[in-house]
Amino acid sequence: MSERCVVVGAGGISNAWFPPLRQEQVEVCAVVDLRPEAAAAQIAKYQLQAAPRTDLAATLAEFCPDFVVDLTVPAAHREVTCTALRAGCHVVGEKPLADSLPAAREMIRASEESGKLYMVSQSRRWNERHQQVRETLAGGPLGELTTICCDFYMGCHFGGFRDGMDSPLILDMAIHHFDLLRFMTGLDAVAVYAREYNPRGSWYRGDVAAMCLFELSNGAFFSYRGCWAAEGCHTSWNGDWRFTGEHGTLLYDHDQEPHGEVVAGGEGFNRPLAAVEVAPSVTGRPGGMHGALSEMLHFLRTGAVPQTECHDNLKSLAMVECVIESSRSGARVLVPSC
Numbered sequence: 001m002s003e004r005c006v007v008v009g010a011g012g013i014s015n016a017w018f019p020p021l022r023q024e025q026v027e028v029c030a031v032v033d034l035r036p037e038a039a040a041a042q043i044a045k046y047q048l049q050a051a052p053r054t055d056l057a058a059t060l061a062e063f064c065p066d067f068v069v070d071l072t073v074p075a076a077h078r079e080v081t082c083t084a085l086r087a088g089c090h091v092v093g094e095k096p097l098a099d100s101l102p103a104a105r106e107m108i109r110a111s112e113e114s115g116k117l118y119m120v121s122q123s124r125r126w127n128e129r130h131q132q133v134r135e136t137l138a139g140g141p142l143g144e145l146t147t148i149c150c151d152f153y154m155g156c157h158f159g160g161f162r163d164g165m166d167s168p169l170i171l172d173m174a175i176h177h178f179d180l181l182r183f184m185t186g187l188d189a190v191a192v193y194a195r196e197y198n199p200r201g202s203w204y205r206g207d208v209a210a211m212c213l214f215e216l217s218n219g220a221f222f223s224y225r226g227c228w229a230a231e232g233c234h235t236s237w238n239g240d241w242r243f244t245g246e247h248g249t250l251l252y253d254h255d256q257e258p259h260g261e262v263v264a265g266g267e268g269f270n271r272p273l274a275a276v277e278v279a280p281s282v283t284g285r286p287g288g289m290h291g292a293l294s295e296m297l298h299f300l301r302t303g304a305v306p307q308t309e310c311h312d313n314l315k316s317l318a319m320v321e322c323v324i325e326s327s328r329s330g331a332r333v334l335v336p337s338c
């Protein structure tokens with residue numbers, strides 16, 4: 001018997017969800033959107049046997065799905081996810097978990113009280129390169145990590161909800177990079193000093209650029225610089241990364257295979273170096289949204305808890321919140337252990 005779901009939010013990102021839902025033979029009972037024409041258009045485009053709906057609570061009572069896929073804008077995640085959890089449905093939601101820590105805590109409470117899973121789709125965790133970086137670092141060739149840098153610079157003219165957000169870069173994009181930092185290194189943030197700003201010439205209302213200095217759980221520093229209104233010489237969407245440890249450095253940029261150098265013994269002003277042994281790339285696993293969907297289906301079939309279950313993912317969102325708080329207060333902010 002195939003699993004049944006209701007999809008909420010029929011905007012741009014739903015185009016990345018309907019193909020894997022079909023591939024996994026998940027039955028989409030209904031597509032809910034405040035704009036009925038958007039739900040109808042996606043149902044027609046993907047030839048779904050699904051009902052277009054606007055009222056989520058009534059739709060869940062009508063179809064009793066196994067899980068809900070929340071693809072709404074960040075400001076709607078709390079309402080949509082809490083409604084679904086309280087109706088007895090598991091939820092896989094698009095990042096970010098919520099648009100604030102209080103909203104996130106309410107959603108986590110709703111998950112605990114209902115006994116239903118809330119997992120976040122941090123699509124980049126299921127990218128094979130990121131698994132390769134993680135496995136390479138976990139092998140320990142660099143020794144203890146001391147310094148990590150990530151740069152993200154793109155000129156993106158979206159239109160839509162991001163143009164009006166207070167912190168579009170940090171809340172809607174940097175959440176990916178902060179979560180990747182945790183995924184690739186296994187380290188958590190303990191404090192941050194950050195400045196958000198809106199650079200001259202920006203077409204966004206809010207602060208679309210930031211410089212952040214995080215202190216990590218092992219004493220290492222993580223420097224994050226980013227901007228979504230930077231024309232020319234773009235980095236990768238995944239950011240361009242440098243990991244330096246006691247014995248060497250690993251680079252991962254422009255989505256290319258990671259590469260690096262470690263000391264090979266000997267003397268000299270610059271010590272002799274050898275190439276880092278990079279872990280083999282594991283291909284064939286579902287990536288992106290399909291990776292998140294696979295973990296939800298695996299949970300439904302076996303009870304195995306997905307890596308982005310809300311309690312863990314809160315640690316990535318806390319990094320976002322603390323950057324915003326530090327930027328507003330001008331102070332170094334302690335990141336709660338969650």
Ligand SMILES: NC(=O)c1ccc[n+]([C@@H]2O[C@H](COP(=O)([O-])OP(=O)(O)OC[C@H]3O[C@@H](n4cnc5c(N)ncnc54)[C@H](O)[C@@H]3O)[C@@H](O)[C@H]2O)c1
Pocket residue numbers: 008009010011012013014032033034035038071072073074076079080094095096121122123160161172
């Ligand atoms: N993982 C990624 O790489 C990635 C990429 C893009 C977007 N996203 C995330 O996906 C989410 C949606 O982004 P998008 O670009 O599709 O936005 P969008 O504006 O194109 O679509 C959002 C849709 O949700 C609907 N909606 C809003 N509030 C609703 C509510 N309360 N009930 C029902 N429908 C509601 C809107 O009418 C709209 O059709 C965001 O959280 C965004 O951060 C993730």
